[in-house]
Structure formats: structure tokens, C-alpha cells
Amino acid sequence: xxxxxxxxxxxxxxxxxxxxxxxxxxxxxxxxxxxxxxxxxxxxxxxxxxxxxxxxxxxxxxxxxxxxxxxxxxxxxxxxxxxxxxxxxxxxxxxxxxxxxxxxxxxxxxxxxxxxxxxxxxxxxxxxxxxxxxxxxxxxxxxxxxxxxxxxxxxxxxxxxxxxxxxxxxxxxxxxxxxxxxxxxxxxxxxxxxxxxxxxxxxxxxxxxxxxxxxxxxxxxxxxxxxxxxxxxxxxxxxxxxxxxxxxxxxxxxxxxxxxxxxxxxxxxxxxxxxxxxxxxxxxxxxxxxxxxxxxxxxxxxxxxxxxxxxxxxxxxxxxxxxxxxxxxxxxxxxxxxxxxxxxxx
Amino acid sequence: xxxxxxxxxxxxxxxxxxxxxxxxxxxxxxxxxxxxxxxxxxxxxxxxxxxxxxxxxxxxxxxxxxxxxxxxxxxxxxxxxxxxxxxxxxxxxxxxxxxxxxxxxxxxxxxxxxxxxxxxxxxxxxxxxxxxxxxxxxxxxxxxxxxxxxxxxxxxxxxxxxxxxxxxxxxxxxxxxxxxxxxxxxxxxxxxxxxxxxxxxxxxxxxxxxxxxxxxxxxxxxxxxxxxxxxxxxxxxxxxxxxxxxxxxxxxxxxxxxxxxxxxxxxxxxxxxxxxxxxxxxxxxxxxxxxxxxxxxxxxxxxxxxxxxxxxxxxxxxxxxxxxxxxxxxxxxxxxxxxxxxxxxx
Numbered sequence: 093x094x095x096x097x098x099x100x101x102x103x104x105x106x107x108x109x110x111x112x113x114x115x116x117x118x119x120x121x122x123x124x125x126x127x128x129x130x131x132x133x134x135x136x137x138x139x140x141x142x143x144x145x146x147x148x149x150x151x152x153x154x155x156x157x158x159x160x161x162x163x164x165x166x167x168x169x170x171x172x173x174x175x176x177x178x179x180x181x182x183x184x185x186x187x188x189x190x191x192x193x194x195x196x197x198x199x200x201x202x203x204x205x206x207x208x209x210x211x212x213x214x215x216x217x218x219x220x221x222x223x224x225x226x227x228x229x230x231x232x233x234x235x236x237x238x239x240x241x242x243x244x245x246x247x248x249x250x251x252x253x254x255x256x257x258x259x260x261x262x263x264x265x266x267x268x269x270x271x272x273x274x275x276x277x278x279x280x281x282x283x284x285x286x287x288x289x290x291x292x293x294x295x296x297x298x299x300x301x302x303x304x305x306x307x308x309x310x311x312x313x314x315x316x317x318x319x320x321x322x323x324x325x326x327x328x329x330x331x332x333x334x335x336x337x338x339x340x341x342x343x344x345x346x347x348x349x350x351x352x353x354x355x356x357x358x359x360x361x362x363x364x365x366x367x368x369x370x371x372x373x374x375x376x377x378x379x380x381x382x383x384x385x386x387x388x389x390x391x392x393x394x395x396x397x398x399x400x401x402x403x404x405x406x407x408x409x410x411x412x413x414x415x416x417x418x419x420x421x422x423x424x425x426x427x428x429x430x431x432x433x434x435x436x437x438x
Numbered sequence: 439x440x441x442x443x444x445x446x447x448x449x450x451x452x453x454x455x456x457x458x459x460x461x462x463x464x465x466x467x468x469x470x471x472x473x474x475x476x477x478x479x480x481x482x483x484x485x486x487x488x489x490x491x492x493x494x495x496x497x498x499x500x501x502x503x504x505x506x507x508x509x510x511x512x513x514x515x516x517x518x519x520x521x522x523x524x525x526x527x528x529x530x531x532x533x534x535x536x537x538x539x540x541x542x543x544x545x546x547x548x549x550x551x552x553x554x555x556x557x558x559x560x561x562x563x564x565x566x567x568x569x570x571x572x573x574x575x576x577x578x579x580x581x582x583x584x585x586x587x588x589x590x591x592x593x594x595x596x597x598x599x600x601x602x603x604x605x606x607x608x609x610x611x612x613x614x615x616x617x618x619x620x621x622x623x624x625x626x627x628x629x630x631x632x633x634x635x636x637x638x639x640x641x642x643x644x645x646x647x648x649x650x651x652x653x654x655x656x657x658x659x660x661x662x663x664x665x666x667x668x669x670x671x672x673x674x675x676x677x678x679x680x681x682x683x684x685x686x687x688x689x690x691x692x693x694x695x696x697x698x699x700x701x702x703x704x705x706x707x708x709x710x711x712x713x714x715x716x717x718x719x720x721x722x723x724x725x726x727x728x729x730x731x732x733x734x735x736x737x738x739x740x741x742x743x744x745x746x747x748x749x750x751x752x753x754x755x756x757x758x759x760x761x762x763x764x765x766x767x768x769x770x771x772x773x774x775x776x777x778x779x780x781x782x783x784x
């Protein structure tokens with residue numbers, strides 16, 4: 093069975109378990125996840141035994157060639173077409189997922205009798221399998237290779253943006269569709285801003301270089317960070333780097349199926365706090381990666397999730413000394429039964 | 439006054455006119471429009487005389503350096519922080535814009551007494567001025583130059599994706615941040631799919647080449663399409679191309695302030711219908727361009743908008759002969775008092 097047709101079947105099984113007759117799916121990320129057709133403008137309705145898609149006329153031919161296992165129809169108003177189909181089949185319990193809807197569309201579904209039911213597609217996205225894992229692995233390898241090739245050219249005078257662009261080019265040359273987010277290249281004090289916007293700042297002798305980057309390959313995002321020193325590192329940089337590296341290693345070691353996500357955060361956080369830098373670790377330890385660069389689960393002090401085999405997450409503690417430098421080290425890892433696979437291993 | 443500080447003032451004037459005490463702004467596109475700080479994760483509250491932003495601690499330093507004219511504060515829960523501020527100032531009529539909200543966040547604002555009021559920021563975005571026009575012009579120039587440079591290399595055997603990637607590289611080399619959408623390169627029958635996904639298909643002798651592309655420069659999107667024939671054009675291609683070109687030219691000529699958007703659509707549509715190809719023009723004539731590649735106003739048979747000076751729109755009629763070829767010709771234009779400026783003029 094086609095990979096996407098299987099996903100639709102998996103969703104239908106979830107609907108049956110939840111005693112839902114049909115689910116409306118409208119956000120492009122989720123419709124592409126179910127069909128492989130990543131185009132805006134169509135809306136799906138999945139019942140326990142059928143799957144429909146409603147779209148403008150100009151998408152129909154393309155949709156049918158990509159997703160022949162879905163019953164596609166063109167229409168003037170996709171929202172009304174969904175409601176008509178629900179009525180035609182007399183579905184009593186039709187639902188939409190509140191976490192993926194826009195306010196206006198969600199209001200429309202609710203006014204037309206649809207229930208709010210969350211988590212169906214999220215639960216399918218949470219555990220990566222088969223082709224998804226292949227794409228994630230490849231996405232991370234492409235990033236690692238680009239980093240290896242860019243390092244020799246990190247010379248005094250280069251701008252942050254030029255490094256970002258070269259990384260993008262290197263990753264695209266290896267088949268990536270593009271960067272998985274606005275790449276964060278921070279030189280010197282810029283490295284102390286966790287979400288720095290790469291700028292025309294030039295690399296000077298003897299300063300920190302933080303590179304947080306990744307690509308989209310086969311639809312899947314990679315995410316990794318390395319921090320070096322350009323020139324002769326100060327004792328303080330070496331100390332901070334060693335603390336972050338050890339905290340990150342301990343965090344990665346804590347990742348395995350059955351462990352609470354917040355324990356991974358606690359492992360990194362405690363290590364950094366014990367080393368005296370607790371107040372400078374000003375963000376969570378990690379997040380899921382997949383179709384989106386930030387997705388479930390989250391790994392921070394408040395996380396309620398338990399890690400499961402097949403989840404892909406980042407482990408990325410950091411220490412940020414404002415106005416001076418910051419160090420963050422990040423890997424994307426795949427959760428396994430007895431540990432994890434580091435996907436961004438150099 | 440800073441460009442963004444002026445925008446906030448303009449918004450405050452709109453709030454005063456509408457007798458609204460304060461507006462919640464949460465979507466990244468709109469918060470970046472107001473502050474120049476294009477990072478996810480912060481939420482703004484704009485009153486008639488003040489402007490606040492609430493964010494995680496790790497964004498605060500960066501935010502303050504980019505948008506010092508906003509009162510920024512870090513907090514654990516940005517949504518609750520907004521509501522607290524509304525209560526603290528006893529704003530009776532606080533509102534949110536339903537068209538830019540997610541379902542869950544919109545529900546939260548509504549449950550906490552905020553009113554739905556649409557169109558404030560949309561009306562500011564609709565009319566381009568000053569630096570926005572400069573960025574749009576440059577964005578379109580970069581696209582035009584890339585096209586000029588890619589044409590000599592459109593040879594038999596090249597893939598659609600290789601053309602897309604080279605266009606992206608050429609535009610980035612000229613300062614573009616990236617492509618403004620998934621560039622549509624369609625060879626032969628692929629050109630007959632208006633929203634074709636560029637593929638590994640190789641260019642053959644004697645077939646159509648459709649290139650629909652643009653970039654993001656200074657935050658602003660360009661959008662243009664050209665269709666050629668690789669080899670010796672058939673009589674039918676020449677005929678269809680001439681019809682589309684004439685329809686597009688007539689559409690552009692119809693653009694000026696005070697004209698109904700649907701009249702531009704009707705101009706193109708009537709021309710193509712009179713030439714006998716009405717049923718093959720299967721989409722609207724155009725859309726606004728700006729921070730988003732598709733934004734207000736729309737130019738189709740149902741458009742209610744009247745064009746105003748400072749709007750930027752596309753004019754892009756097409757004829758699609760399924761399984762054979764398609765022709766689309768598109769320019770981005772800036773609406774003027776007595777006509778329009780073609781931004782993507784070759």
C-alpha cells in the first residue's frame with residue numbers, strides 16, 4: 093500500500109477508536125502529511141471508511157495524479173463542500189482539530205456542528221517511522237556534511253550572513269530543499285543571543301562562532317548547533333564550552349523510551365547549575381523535529397510528555413553571557429527503546 | 439521617527455477612530471510588521487497611547503535592541519501577560535483580529551472578553567509606502583535580472599528543479615533572502631498545471647517552458663511568470679501565447695486607482711473568452727503582493743475591492759491545455775493614481 097494511503101488508514105483507525113464519524117483536515121501541513129501533495133488550498137474530510145478532498149478546479153488534475161487514493165472534487169467553496177459532504181453522509185460526530193485550525197475556519201466548523209477533538213494527526217506525526225526516519229537521517233547527514241565543508245573557510249572578515257548563505261548552498265547542492273529555519277550564525281557577542289538574526293557582522297580574530305542550522309530534506313527538518321572559537325580561546329570560553337558539552341552529553345545519554353521529557357531537561361539544567369551557570373541557561377533543553385522545525389514533544393521544566401521510541405528530538409543546552417559570548421551545543425536524536433541514535437553525529 | 443514607530447502610531451490612530459481601547463497582535467507576520475523584529479514567540483498589546491510586547495526571557499535583549507520604542511517585558515505565559523495588562527489598565531474595549539488568529543488563541547482572547555475586530559493591520563499592509571515600495575521594486579528587479587541571466591542556459595536536458603535552484607542562487611547572490619514561494623518551473627505538459635511542483639523532468643527539444651518565480655528582498659515578495667518555447671514553436675503555441683500576452687497587457691492597462699479589482703479580471707477574461715479559450719483560463723487574474731506572496735486584494739470574478747494607489751498586485755492570466763502545454767504571463771505592478779508601474783518590466 094502507498095505510504096500515504098497507509099497513513100490515511102491509520103487515521104481512520106484512530107477515528108474509529110475515538111468513536112468519531114469524520115474528521116475535517118484543513119491546514120496544509122496536515123493535508124500534505126496525509127496525501128503527499130503539499131499545496132495550499134484544499135481541504136480534506138476523512139471518515140472511518142472514506143477520504144475526500146475539496147479544491148479549486150486548477151488543483152484537481154495535479155491532486156489526482158499525486159493522491160489517487162483520495163476522492164477528489166473541485167468546488168467553488170471548499171468549506172461549504174465539506175459541510176455538504178458531512179450532511180450527505182449524515183455523519184453525527186464530525187470533528188476538527190482545534191490545535192491546527194485558524195480562528196475563522198474553526199469557528200465555521202463549530203457553527204456547523206463539528207466537535208473539537210485534538211491530537212489525531214499529532215499522534216501520527218509524533219512517532220516517526222519508515223520513510224520518515226530515512227528522510228530525517230538524510231536531512232541530518234546533509235547538515236553535518238555542510239558543516240564539515242564550511243569550517244575551513246571560517247576566516248577573519250567573513251560575515252555571519254555569508255556563512256548562512258554558504259551553508260544553505262552546500263545543503264541545497266546535496267539535495268536539501270532549503271534551510272529548516274533562519275540559520276543562526278552568531279560571531280562574538282552575537283553568539284550570546286539564542287535566537288540571533290544573522291547579520292553583516294564580520295568575524296574578528298579571537299571571538300566565539302555559534303552556528304545553529306539545518307535543512308529540509310524530503311520534507312523533514314534537521315537541527316544542530318556547534319560553537320567554536322576563532323583564534324586563541326580564552327580560559328573562560330574553554331570552561332563554558334566544556335560545561336555545555338558535558339551537560340549536552342549527559343542530556344543525550346538520558347534520552348530513551350519511557351523517560352519523562354523533563355528529566356532530559358533536568359539532567360542538562362542540573363549539570364549547568366552545579367557548575368555555577370544556572371542563571372545563564374535561559375531556554376528549554378529541546379523540542380521535537382520532523383515536518384516542522386519545532387514540534388512535539390517539548391523538553392523543558394514543564395514538559396508532561398514521556399519519550400517514546402520513534403520520537404525525534406533535539407538536545408541543546410546553552411550558556412549565554414550577555415555582551416560577551418554564548419555557547420550552545422545541539423544534536424537531533426532519534427529516541428530508541430534503550431537509548432537514542434544521534435542523527436547529527438559528526 | 440523610526441519607520442516602525444510610525445506604523446505603531448498609525449495603528450493607534452485607527453484604534454482611536456474605531457473607539458477600541460487596545461488591540462492584541464500575536465501572529466508573527468503582524469508583530470514583525472509593527473516592530474521590525476521578525477521572531478516567533480512574542481505577543482503585542484497596542485493601546486491608543488502605549489505599545490507593549492510580552493516574550494520569553496531569551497528574546498528580551500534582542501527585542502529591546504531592535505524595537506526600543508515598544509515596552510517589552512519577559513514572562514512565563516505571554517497570553518496571560520496580555521490579559522493582565524488589559525485588566526491593569528482597565529481597558530473596556532480590547533480586541534483581536536479574527537483573520538490573523540489561530541483557533542486556540544482566538545478562543546482564549548474571546549473567553550477573556552476581547553472583541554473580534556478585523557482589518558486594522560490589514561488596512562495598513564494594503565497600501566505600500568516609502569521603504570516598502572523601495573523593497574518591492576528591488577525585489578522585482580532582482581527577479582528580472584535572475585531571469586535574464588538564466589535564459590541562455592535553458593538547454594535540452596536541464597531539469598525543472600535545476601532551473602529553480604539556479605534562479606534561487608542568482609537571486610540570493612543579489613541580496614534576496616530566498617525564493618518567495620516554491621518556484622514553478624514547468625516543461626512541456628507540466629506547464630499546463632498552474633501550481634505545478636518543479637520536478638526532475640528534463641527539458642526536451644521543442645516544448646514549452648513556464649517559469650513562475652520571485653524572491654523575498656527586504657521582507658517583500660516579488661512574483662512574475664514568463665512562458666517561452668524551447669525550439670521551434672508550434673503554430674498553436676504562438677497563437678495561445680499571443681492571446682495571453684494581449685490579455686495580460688490589456689489587464690495591466692486596466693489597473694489604476696479607483697478601478698474595481700474585478701474589472702481587471704474581466705478585462706483579461708473577456709479577451710481570452712473572445713479568442714475562444716475561456717474554459718482554459720482556470721484561475722483568478724491576480725492577487726496582492728507584499729510581505730506575503732498572496733495577500734489582499736484579490737483580482738477575480740468575485741472581488742469586491744476597489745484598487746487604490748499604493749496597492750501592489752499581480753496580473754497573470756493563463757491558458758492551460760491539459761497534457762500539452764500552458765501559457766501564463768505575469769507581472770507585479772504598483773497601482774498609481776492614473777495607471778500603474780510595472781515592477782517586473784524586463
